Amino acid sequence: MTERYVYMDHSATTAVDRSVLEAMLPYFSEEFGNPNSLHIWGRKARKAVNEAREKVAALVGADASEIIFTGGGSEADNLAIKGAAFARRDKGRHVITTAIEHHAVIDAFHWLEDQGFEVTVLPVDERAMVGISDLESAIRPDTILVSMMYANNEVGTFQPVAEAARICNDRGIIFHVDGVQAAGHIPFNVRDMGIDMLTMSAHKMYGPKGVGGLYIRKGVKIQPIVHGGGQERGLRSGTENTAGIVGFGAAADLASMRFTDGSIEEEVRLRDLLIDSVTSSIEDAYLTGHRTERLPFHASFCIGSLEGESMLLRLDAAGIGASSGSACTSGSLEPSYVLLAMGITHELAHGSLRFSLGKDTTREDIVYVAENLKKIVADLRALSPLWKNRG
Amino acid sequence: MYTEKVMELFMNPKNAGRMEDPDGVGEVGNPRCGDIMKIYIKVKDERIVDISFETFGCASAIASSSMVTEMVKGLTLDEALAISNKDVVNALGGLPPQKIHCSLLAEEGIQAAIEDYRAKRKAGVEAKA
Ligand SMILES: Cc1ncc(COP(=O)(O)O)c(C=O)c1O
Ligand code: FES
Numbered sequence: 001m002t003e004r005y006v007y008m009d010h011s012a013t014t015a016v017d018r019s020v021l022e023a024m025l026p027y028f029s030e031e032f033g034n035p036n037s038l039h040i041w042g043r044k045a046r047k048a049v050n051e052a053r054e055k056v057a058a059l060v061g062a063d064a065s066e067i068i069f070t071g072g073g074s075e076a077d078n079l080a081i082k083g084a085a086f087a088r089r090d091k092g093r094h095v096i097t098t099a100i101e102h103h104a105v106i107d108a109f110h111w112l113e114d115q116g117f118e119v120t121v122l123p124v125d126e127r128a129m130v131g132i133s134d135l136e137s138a139i140r141p142d143t144i145l146v147s148m149m150y151a152n153n154e155v156g157t158f159q160p161v162a163e164a165a166r167i168c169n170d171r172g173i174i175f176h177v178d179g180v181q182a183a184g185h186i187p188f189n190v191r192d193m194g195i196d197m198l199t200m201s202a203h204k205m206y207g208p209k210g211v212g213g214l215y216i217r218k219g220v221k222i223q224p225i226v227h228g229g230g231q232e233r234g235l236r237s238g239t240e241n242t243a244g245i246v247g248f249g250a251a252a253d254l255a256s257m258r259f260t261d262g263s264i265e266e267e268v269r270l271r272d273l274l275i276d277s278v279t280s281s282i283e284d285a286y287l288t289g290h291r292t293e294r295l296p297f298h299a300s301f302c303i304g305s306l307e308g309e310s311m312l313l314r315l316d317a318a319g320i321g322a323s324s325g326s327a328c329t330s331g332s333l334e335p336s337y338v339l340l341a342m343g344i345t346h347e348l349a350h351g352s353l354r355f356s357l358g359k360d361t362t363r364e365d366i367v368y369v370a371e372n373l374k375k376i377v378a379d380l381r382a383l384s385p386l387w388k389n390r391g
Numbered sequence: 392m393y394t395e396k397v398m399e400l401f402m403n404p405k406n407a408g409r410m411e412d413p414d415g416v417g418e419v420g421n422p423r424c425g426d427i428m429k430i431y432i433k434v435k436d437e438r439i440v441d442i443s444f445e446t447f448g449c450a451s452a453i454a455s456s457s458m459v460t461e462m463v464k465g466l467t468l469d470e471a472l473a474i475s476n477k478d479v480v481n482a483l484g485g486l487p488p489q490k491i492h493c494s495l496l497a498e499e500g501i502q503a504a505i506e507d508y509r510a511k512r513k514a515g516v517e518a519k520a
Contacts, residue, residue, distance in 0.1 A: 305447065307426065309449040313450050314402070327425060328426070328493075331489060333492075347425065350425065350426075350447075383444075385418065385427050
């Protein structure tokens with residue numbers, strides 16, 4: 001079939017790194033103890049969980065006591081949003097989020113709406129950025145919670161989270177950040193930035209799937225969703241996923257290392273090479289999201305007169321893994337709400353493509369993807385009734 | 392998700408591209424997801440002697456276009472009008488449920504092209520008379 005395979009869908013998930021896997025392996029059969037048991041088996045597992053908590057905390061500048069482990073990013077988002085809203089509902093019923101959040105956040109807000117909360121959804125500009133003045137004017141005396149993602153999964157844009165945090169801090173509003181795409185990929189410090197709660201997910205940073213983390217600043221009170229044995233300071237009951245948590249810790253270590261060895265800078269160079277190759281060699285191809293204020297591993301486009309699913313399948317046949325927010329690729333047959341919120345037309349949103357690079361992506365991979373995409377676009381445009389230069 | 396037949400026609404579609412001087416052109420759009428299919432036909436003695444398509448849509452839409460053009464080539468106009476999207480789906484070895492609507496474009500595209508041909512012919516006859 002194809003002689004080369006290039007996975008460029010790291011926003012969807014990443015491979016568990018070898019070092020992470022090796023750290024995890026002993027915690028399945030040898031060190032299998034329940035971290036809540038008093039005996040030697042339990043104590044060993046407890047020690048491993050505590051060490052992982054230190055590592056995850058260090059990744060974002062938090063104290064270990066401020067990290068709660070969950071069963072993934074979606075659960076951490078739900079815990080943060082529902083937990084904070086219910087803990088503070090006597091202070092007010094107004095909550096704020098943005099138009100481009102992940103479903104784990106948006107749908108949690110919809111659920112809050114059903115429970116009698118009032119939700120304001122902030123718009124974004126054409127590069128998917130929220131305006132700080134929009135946030136300021138949306139805030140009311142009864143606003144209790146603001147949730148804004150650090151970086152968008154579909155178009156890569158960073159939000160002005162530090163400014164938004166300051167505004168919320170000044171007014172005593174809890175500020176939650178969905179950092180699933182950003183954590184482990186760019187260095188930042190929750191304390192310096194004034195973030196009250198931060199969601200992280202291990203599988204987006206070379207750790208295992210089904211393990212997440214929620215940073216909750218000391219002093220912020222939230223209600224649990226899962227009740228039971230009182231693990232994780234009573235905020236997430238259930239016997240800890242020891243191996244998964246150990247894997248998260250190892251992934252956080254790996255990420256911290258990548259912050260200091262020039263990996264991120266190289267990733268940015270490769271990302272920019274891909275963006276420049278695609279936008280300069282393919283006519284009617286546009287970058288989506290912000291040109292510079294974006295995830296270092298993230299390049300997303302809209303390709304005019306084409307449809308995403310057909311491009312994905314042709315890329316797949318060439319051994320390239322990518323993703324799209326086109327209507328035909330969504331179960332609902334609606335184009336991505338993120339692209340629509342940015343003011344991109346239905347027609348152009350049809351041709352959305354996302355390439356997300358990984359730590360093992362090479363310059364050759366970028367060249368391979370750019371060359372193949374160019375050829376695929378030309379082939380498919382020969383079939384498109386919308387393409388002007390056809391025939 | 393797709394059958395081998397769908398993938399084969401999607402990767403190597405038959406009768407693809409614009410046609411010069413067609414006798415009839417049908418352009419139909421898909422209200423579900425906003426896709427467009429254009430069918431060009433050449434007609435001789437009430438028979439489709441040549442056909443081609445252009446499609447802006449997913450793999451299922453492209454494969455359906457290719458399949459329907461192969462199915463109706465050589466048929467009389469009335470025979471071609473009797474081809475339904477079910478026939479196209481069957482010939483493709485099936486489509487996923489959420490992709491059935493794409494095959495409707497193929498049925499409608501052929502109908503629109505034949506209607507266009509008949510309307511033009513009628514107008515031509517009247518103009519001569
Ligand atoms: C921005 C964002 N938030 C939340 C999630 C959900 O994380 P998880 O897959 O760990 O539940 C994702 C994953 O796709 C994401 O990209
Ligand atoms: S053409 Fe849109 S789903 Fe098939």
